């Protein structure tokens with residue numbers, strides 16, 4: 001009790017949920033071959049989950065630092081996309097120059113700008129809709145943190161279309177992930193005001209469940225967001 005009395009509530013919370021920790025790293029850009037400095041998330045403690053599956057973290061939000069952008073040419077991706085074995089085709093390098101470098105923002109890029117560039121590059125690389133959709137969803141999450149409602153809606157729509165495309169493709173989504181991605185499409189449509197599309201997709205969630213024991217939460221979330229939508233899952 002003595003110890004507890006000495007600790008303020010904020011300090012106590014930090015002990016229970018330590019804030020996100022970062023480390024400075026240097027990355028070699030595979031597009032322009034310049035080395036640049038970035039920040040890597042080395043630990044984070046996640047808290048509540050929003051109904052679009054964004055997870056809140058303690059301290060400085062880590063989301064914008066889970067993606068890196070070369071400040072010279074704008075090439076963007078996860079840390080692995082800057083690995084030593086990464087080699088870009090001449091066509092891809094040209095597209096980066098023409099469509100990303102040419103329109104790069106002045107000053108440090110925001111999280112949503114980095115994810116948008118990474119989504120474009122993923123689209124040009126192999127076009128895997130699941131991977132592109134994930135990056136677009138993260139761009140939308142960043143827009144919430146950045147307070148940009150218009151861009152948030154733009155990325156939510158683009159993510160919903162890409163997740164739909166992934167679900168339509170033959171092996172684009174693992175069987176056990178279909179229910180949660182179906183739910184996500186519904187929730188994205190609901191959040192941009194497409195009530196009819198949202199209702200349609202919420203009703204498709206239960207038939208996609210393959211394990212009722214571990215996926216009951218998806219059925220419950222779909223019912224909640226269809227009937228009495230809330231901001232956070234729990």
Ligand SMILES: [Zn+2]
Nearest residue numbers: 029032070073
């Ligand atoms: Zn570069």
